[in-house]
Amino acid sequence: MAEYTLRPVGRVESALTDRAAAPRQPDEGAPDAWLVFDDRYAPALDGLVPGTDVLLFTWLDRADRETLAVRPRGDATRPVTGVFATRAPDRPNPIGLHTVHILAVAGARVHVRNLEALDGTPILDVKPILTPDR
Amino acid sequence: MAEYTLRPVGRVESALTDRAAAPRQPDEGAPDAWLVFDDRYAPALDGLVPGTDVLLFTWLDRADRETLAVRPRGDATRPVTGVFATRAPDRPNPIGLHTVHILAVAGARVHVRNLEALDGTPILDVKPILTPDR
Numbered sequence: 001m002a003e004y005t006l007r008p009v010g011r012v013e014s015a016l017t018d019r020a021a022a023p024r025q026p027d028e029g030a031p032d033a034w035l036v037f038d039d040r041y042a043p044a045l046d047g048l049v050p051g052t053d054v055l056l057f058t059w060l061d062r063a064d065r066e067t068l069a070v071r072p073r074g075d076a077t078r079p080v081t082g083v084f085a086t087r088a089p090d091r092p093n094p095i096g097l098h099t100v101h102i103l104a105v106a107g108a109r110v111h112v113r114n115l116e117a118l119d120g121t122p123i124l125d126v127k128p129i130l131t132p133d134r
Numbered sequence: 135m136a137e138y139t140l141r142p143v144g145r146v147e148s149a150l151t152d153r154a155a156a157p158r159q160p161d162e163g164a165p166d167a168w169l170v171f172d173d174r175y176a177p178a179l180d181g182l183v184p185g186t187d188v189l190l191f192t193w194l195d196r197a198d199r200e201t202l203a204v205r206p207r208g209d210a211t212r213p214v215t216g217v218f219a220t221r222a223p224d225r226p227n228p229i230g231l232h233t234v235h236i237l238a239v240a241g242a243r244v245h246v247r248n249l250e251a252l253d254g255t256p257i258l259d260v261k262p263i264l265t266p267d268r
Contacts, residue, residue, distance in 0.1 A: 001145070001256065004193050006138040009226050017190070020140070041226065043202040047219030052189040054218075057229055059138050084188075084260035085181030092143050092175065093258040095191055095229065115193070122135065122228040124153070126218035 006059060008122035009044070010037035010108070016118050019117055024073060024087075026098065030116040035100075035123055037108040048105050048126070057125040058117050063094035065123045082121040095124065138166050140193060142256035143178070144171035145243070153196055155252045158207060160223075160232065164250040169234075170259055171242040182239050190232040191259040194253050197228035229233070229258065 014033035016022050024028045035056065037045060048054065067090035071078050083091040102111035148167035150156050157163045169190065171179060182188065198228035203214050217225040233259035 001142045002195075004140040004142075006140055006227055007221070008135045011135070013243070024181075042203065044216040044218045046203060046214075048214035048216070049219075055231070057227070057231075061136075061138070065141075069180060080180075081177040082180035082182070084169070084175075084178045085262055087261055087264065091259060092178070093140055093191070095250075095259050097189070097191075097231070097261065102238065116141070122138070125223055125225060125229050127231065128219055130221065 003105040007089065008059060008124060009041045010035055010123040012078065012115065012117045012119060012121040013116060014117065014119045019118060019132060022118055026114040026116050030114045032103065032113050033115040033117070034111040035112060037110070037123065039111050042108040045105065045108065048110060050102050050104050053099055053101050053129055055127045055129060056100045056112070056123065058096035058098065059124055060089045060096045060121055062092035062118070064090040065092055065094060067091060070108070079095060081106065084090065096121070140258060142193060142258060144169055144257040145248065146192065146253060146255040147151040147204045148251065148253040153252060156200050156252055158251060160248040160250050162250070164248045166237065166245065167251070168246050169246060171257065173242050176242040178263070179239065179244065182236060182244060184236050184238050187233055187263055189195060189261045189263060190234045190257065192230035192232065193256040193258055194228035194230045195256055196224045196252070197225055197266070199228060204248065215257040216233065220232040221223045230255070
């Protein structure tokens with residue numbers, strides 16, 4: 001099958017630097033963080049509103065792409081499960097999906113609440129959360 | 135910034151073949167479809183359960199990656215908006231996110247309800263929807 005090239009549009013700026021210590025989910029102690037976009041993508045941010053939630057897509061660049069099955073959350077008591085049935089970061093295309101609350105937008109920088117991504121994580125995309133009236 | 139290579143894990147098999155005629159959202163007449171995974175990824179599917187909803191990530195390979203702002207849904211009466219504040223397919227990294235209901239799993243093929251992706255669309259990833267008890 002054809003391959004495709006991801007071109008990151010920015011990076012996460014966060015106090016989280018150690019994968020082993022990182023929270024697995026945002027409600028497990030993740031800090032606020034900055035999404036720092038390359039200046040050329042500033043026009044794509046027009047319309048993001050502080051106080052709203054959006055979907056953030058990242059590339060989990062420290063993940064192992066050969067892993068196809070895991071024990072969820074590294075718990076030895078849980079059965080081995082295919083990675084497509086888990087949120088494990090190790091997977092063939094390690095795309096991270098995060099729901100983040102926008103605290104502020106300052107030029108090409110966006111401040112968000114409780115992000116469990118590591119410092120330096122490449123940003124791929126941002127999308128609104130669909131509501132019934134869209 | 136460094137670039138990364140996506141390796142699709144399968145393709146959508148659907149009656150939808152024309153982008154102009156495709157529904158924009160699954161509740162706008164999208165047909166049932168098959169997710170056809172490469173056999174080598176079958177172990178990653180272990181744990182997917184018919185009757186449940188999952189998140190499907192695709193690569194919108196017919197999108198224009200240079201577009202940074204659009205009128206949402208092509209509606210000339212709506213203001214120009216940055217693509218990160220819309221669900222437009224045209225965007226720097228055109229990742230499609232779809233919530234799909236699993237009808238059946240048959241080997242490395244997964245039958246899903248109401249998918250608005252075109253026939254042949256590359257599949258990147260599948261993730262469970264997080265629930266409070268995970």
